[in-house]
Amino acid sequence: MKPESLNTAVELAEKLKHVFVATADPSGMPHVAAAAKLNQMSKDHVTVTAWFCPGTIANLNKNRRISMVVWDAPSDKGYQLLGEVEKVEEIAMMNGYSPETDKLPPIPQVENRLLVRVDKVIVFSHAPHSDLEE
16 A cells, blocks of 8 residues: 555545545445544544444444545545554544433434545545555
8 A cells, every 4th residue: 555645545534524435344245424524644544533323333343344435426526545444443422311302313422533444545446446555
């Protein structure tokens, strides 16, 4: 993995304020979540933080492999970061009860930060591209 590619992907995520996070359960059933924060921690580690739904966390408890996509649709420029989650950390929890939300579908109750070792960064776009690292 080229550290400069990871730097560029993190900078794009910072500008766009979104990243898509794909996980899969042990049988391969995929699940996609959205997050707003992607931070670079080292030359090959990032954190992604969100109020992930229980499906994302359940998948990661059984299958640590992850794909994160940062993509700017208008310019069709983006990156897919492939790696493995090394740590799931609970960083905030809902506190309190609101009768107004009692009748709504369940929402995530815990904000999690995922520490991810990025093994590969590849281009993500509509245009023809390779799945090899650039």
